[in-house]
Amino acid sequence: MGVTDNRLQVDIGGGVRIANPIMTASGTFGYGNEFSSFVDLERLGAIVVKGISLLPRPGNPPPRIYETMCGMLNAIGLENVGLDKFVSDKMPILRKIGAPVIVNVLGDSIDEYAALSENLNNISGITALEINISCPNVKKGGVAFGTDPAMVRRVTEAVKGKTSLPVIIKLSPNVTDITTTAKAAEDGGADTISLINTVMGMAIDHRTKRPRLANIIGGLSGPAIKPVALRMVWQAAKVVKIPIIGIGGIMSVEDVLEFMIAGASAVQIGTANLVDPDTTEKIIDGLYDYLEESGCETIREVIGTLQTG
């Protein structure tokens, strides 16, 4: 067990204060217990679980993943156990861990987002909801909710109307101007925004002329997208007042600091968990070391300190 005091505490909106800024990114940390051999889970700032839909989803056909230069593509297809099984089988285990649990929610209609938020509202042990708006909107021909500011606002309002839990809107980077969707989430009543989700990408086998993923396109993650994510966090931080959670290719303490300097109050570790399952705890320890070395009293002093002059 490492150090625990309040020097790493950060506020992530909706009245939620977490012990440190290190959270797990949805879809890269299972339901938490997959990592119990590698991480003292209780020490995590928060666990964001794999996205939950109303009904179980089987996911996409294989191949679902492909390794790229400094990154990876995935088209898992949001495979998950569904709301009922999540509540009955996964929540009891998550409650015991002791770290704040943030439930990632996904849907293919506004009604589904609303229904999930309403159902999760009364489940004990949930600290906040994170809304994945990068899903295709089935009723609108499959265009992702997250690319249309008006839809972002509507989803946010629908969710906020159904739950008293703090709501984090997870933004898609696949937009021309991240400030418009960031602002739309804030205007819709979001307590927090998290960004970025994966960047849409593709890989091809030139010999067979076939796509590497059965789904043809997928989401790019890992160090390859970090510069894109940093830029978007910085742009979003300039236009919203609510806290920002930075996501995108974070592998190290240095990466965390860069996101916080750009304006993030906390971060999520994603792809790094797949490579080194103990990354989160190593980074938490590393942040205490950083405080000692830099002379900062708290990590909060770092947030939004980008020097551009």
Added chain:
Amino acid sequence: MPPFKIDAEVIRNEKINEDVCRLTLMAPDLAEAASAGQFLMVKACRNSGVPLWRRPFSIHHVTPDGGITLLFKVVGKGSKFMSDLHKGEFLNLLGPLGKGFTLPGVPTSVCIVGGGMGIAPLFYLANQLLHNVVKPKKIQLFMGATTANEMSVLAKDFANLGLPVSVATDDGTAGHHGLVTDLLGQLTLDEEWSVYSCGPHPMMKTVARYCLDKNWSCQVSLETLMACGISACLGCAIRSSRQGGNSLQIEPYLHVCKEGPVFEAGEVAWE
């Protein structure tokens, strides 16, 4: 508690032919917890982050002093890095992972069918079968390769265990000139065989269908691209034979890192 993440010291790194290496690492905790058919995720880079993913390797052998041996062909950056490791250097391992082979609960006739590098996990399996409380009535080994040189060292290893080894090569430089699956006809039909197989997908498909047809138990060790190995990403899905019907009610996919890498032949959709 396993799985473990450890820096394991290189004890020995031998080239058994031009592009196949046998790497032995000291990893006592891991060795003690490992069973045949399980795998390790190996960090095959030196902090460069290239390649990004760990690489999955089946456990080729476990020695009583806590050594773990991996057998691999040099095919890319990761395996090249591993082939260049020297005694005394360290390699980060995650494991043991996944579900391994189930050994027979009653004395039975066992056939092991390996093709190419798929032979890797079958050596540890053969050792475990020989040391199991329930002794197999007999063990027959069928081994396929492109050419004699690719597998001569391994054929000798198996022969040293006292196992009868039948070989097939694509170029006819050793044993049967043709596919290893051609040898399945040698298995006497008046007894029930437990078949264990690992190799190229078309080979395992033939083995699986042959055994399913005869109602013999057949376990196959499958390989896919894998990012995490610990069932976090769900990237290593394969189609299950339970596909069809209402996809919400059944689970049409299996995950090689969790439900596998060893599956009953009947669990897998062999399209």
